[in-house]
Amino acid sequence: MSDTLVPQIPTTNAEPVRRVPTDWTTQAMQSRIRRRYASERRFRFAGLAAVWLSAAFLAYLLITMVMQGASGFVETRVSLPVDLAAAKLPIEPARLVGRGADLALAGAGLEGTVLAAASAKYGKDGANLLSDGAWAVVRDAIKADPSLLQRKAVFEVPVSSPIDVAAKGNGTPDAEAVVARLKASGALSRGFNAGFLTSADSTDATRVGIWGAFKGSLLTMVVTLLLAFPIGVLSALYLEEYAPKNRWTDLIEVSINNLAAVPSIIFGLLGLAVFLGTFGMPRSAPIVGGLTLALMTMPVIVIAGRNAIKSVPPSIRDAALGIGASPVQVVFHHVLPLALPGILTGTIIGMARALGETAPLLMIGMRAFIAAPPSGLKDPATVLPVQIFLWSDQVSRGFVEKTSAAIIVLLVFLLAMNGVAIYLRNRFETRW
């Protein structure tokens, strides 16, 4: 190519026009600058105030929950001397080992012995001081050490709910008086309520535990995740990567968006009608709860997934297609790994919402009183938020702190779940 073909920039000999510099010091200019700075400050202050306000709300919530709930993990105990040798329980030592031990001790009238010991020590109302589960503590101690049957021993047994509440400073005047008397004699002590973490619901506030509801939540969440995540991600991938853009896919998109906005109780009704009514699945079961919550969570995952997939740069798809990757390879080698952090964020939001959901589960019978932890997906169960709802409804004062304690357990569950998801998200995070 010859140089003559390159065009030259035209030049003129005319004198350039002198420019008049802008005067930035005039009154109008200065006040405009001041206004600009002021609005900048206002905006920053408003933003900061909003952040502080929400942080304060969160702190208030957490602090009150922990303050009220912490005592739910603590139980009050009273020392109770029981003369087991004198009671002469009709029991053979051989039956104290293995599975029959509980039954053997119960059958031998241990509960009556313990109550009698309480009456003997603390007067005729002594039996009312003890929790319904007090004798079980004695029972477990005997199982651990059968020689107790041959002597007199002092046991630390949990007190009944009114005394427990009074000992924590919130009881009726009568109970407070009893507590004051017991305290003076040094019979009261406090300890960690291990039973709260290992047992299920009960009618006695001192014997309730969160494990049943926790396990119910766990099973329900597993079902929800196993269903909603793959179905949601596959739907999102298909809609974004494969589906033709036409009226049908528009309709599907609108439907999914609407589904995500449907009040959760409607999903409960749907679950009731379809899973229980049509398919005859068991009431109150984690599998049904999981299915219902999966219906609710799926649209959230689909929407988040589609957005995440959309944000994968098209150049990556071109690059992979350009060296002969098939569409499936493009999706699974490139698009999905890059979209995964976004999909996981959506899944966190959806699962957190599902974990906290109460209304749809009430509809499928998960509000029943369940006194044993579920051992499978088809066993009757309840979940943490429903358990909290049920306890908050109880008249007995002992349930107030248990409700707060259950809320703490729920929050810990939520944080643990989100922590895992955030860890996974950060592992898959890549920059491009």
Added chain:
Amino acid sequence: MTKSLKMPILKMTARNVSVAYGSKIAINNVSIDVDQDEVVAFIGPSGCGKSTFLRTLNRMNDTVASARVTGEIKLDGQDIYSPDMDVVQLRARVGMVFQKPNPFPKSIYENVAYGPRIHGLAGAKADLDRIVEKSLRRAGLWDEVKDRLSDSGTALSGGQQQRLCIARAIAVDPEVILMDEPCSALDPIATAKIEELIHELRGRYAMVIVTHNMQQAARVSQKTAFFHLGSLVEYGNTSDIFTNPREERTKDYITGRYG
């Protein structure tokens, strides 16, 4: 350009190719031949359809739902739009380098190894290592990256990224390489390196390059096609096009009167 006595071997032929996006016609009745050991440059103003035409040569337009291609494009005498042509295989044979460097957000090694791996070109790890090294050497990138093959491909400079993309394209041993304005996002030094690379690769691969830079077209290509408003205005030897264009429009364009 010296005339060789050897008969040129036709690699790709396009006959009466038209492309329409919906009702809008982007390419109108274009016929072009690409020889085995030539670099063909496509020039023309923005929106004239040269990139569109380039993308029909390895069916990248398939990803655009509304695009409709008519006419006949053959690779080694085989119609690439016939139902028995496997698109995946076609794209392995006709590689592509894009306007913006687009390495995968993976390691340099993985970027190059990806193609051979999905096409099963390397059995053992050692084979794959050899292919990666050979491709990076051919792309003139080996010496710069051999000590950091596990670094992310996106951490390289723009010019290096583009050469990585070329290495990635040649790793699957294509027969034709299509380049869609490969230097438009690069500085002059990186551009010079790519041009040098195109020179070195010539003969091994047939190449088609879309460019806005006419000096570049003049430097790297043996044949040049000038597109305007979706039609092929002139196609001939580069030396002829730039010194003695037959069409008035070609002359106006290369002298900078429009475009």
